[in-house]
Amino acid sequence: MHRPCSATLLTILPFVLPAAGCFLVPGRCLPRTAGSPSFPVVPQLHRSRDLPLEAIVKESFAQSKMAIFNNAAQAWNHSFYWQSLKPNGGGEPPATLRDKMIDAFGSVAECKKALAEAAVGQFGSGWAWLVAEGGRLKVIRTPNAETPLTGPAKPLLTIDVWEHAYYLDYQNRRADYVQAVLDKLINWEFALQNLG
Numbered sequence: 001m002h003r004p005c006s007a008t009l010l011t012i013l014p015f016v017l018p019a020a021g022c023f024l025v026p027g028r029c030l031p032r033t034a035g036s037p038s039f040p041v042v043p044q045l046h047r048s049r050d051l052p053l054e055a056i057v058k059e060s061f062a063q064s065k066m067a068i069f070n071n072a073a074q075a076w077n078h079s080f081y082w083q084s085l086k087p088n089g090g091g092e093p094p095a096t097l098r099d100k101m102i103d104a105f106g107s108v109a110e111c112k113k114a115l116a117e118a119a120v121g122q123f124g125s126g127w128a129w130l131v132a133e134g135g136r137l138k139v140i141r142t143p144n145a146e147t148p149l150t151g152p153a154k155p156l157l158t159i160d161v162w163e164h165a166y167y168l169d170y171q172n173r174r175a176d177y178v179q180a181v182l183d184k185l186i187n188w189e190f191a192l193q194n195l196g
């Protein structure tokens with residue numbers, strides 16, 4: 001199904017940014033990447049190619065067209081990130097997701113700890129992901145624009161750990177940003193929805 005990511009972003013950004021971003025640090029906004037160089041490229045990608053963004057990400061990766069891949073993947077990753085957040089997020093995951101977390105990690109707390117470690121441990125820019133592979137939950141991390149879309153795992157949610165996601169509010173304290181996202185913003189229902 002062709003779901004233009006640019007339209008998705010226009011739908012999601014006004015909802016998530018003021019509500020979720022300012023939730024952590026009153027009067028300031030956490031996710032600032034809407035202004036990053038990735039986003040102006042999205043409409044051009046859609047004007048030039050009548051393909052879903054997901055298909056452009058996979059095709060450009062397979063063909064090693066890295067300039068296209070980097071822009072398309074960053075647009076997709078960010079759209080996915082916005083949906084991974086919600087105002088007053090965090091808390092207990094829905095029962096189905098919680099059971100999967102316990103199966104894979106032993107507890108919800110251990111799953112969150114694995115996500116935090118992946119996010120903090122990613123050297124330089126990248127992403128931490130909760131994914132499902134073979135029906136089992138896993139935590140992975142990807143550098144730069146890389147995304148699970150190009151591999152076998154199904155992405156469930158992500159945390160942006162490019163420095164632009166946190167430096168204005170958290171300076172170099174990536175761990176504090178990640179913990180705040182996990183405790184106050186993460187959208188477990190979105191992860192469950194992606195689990196299918």
Ligand SMILES: [Fe+2]
Pocket residue numbers: 033036078160162164165
């Ligand atoms: Fe970002």
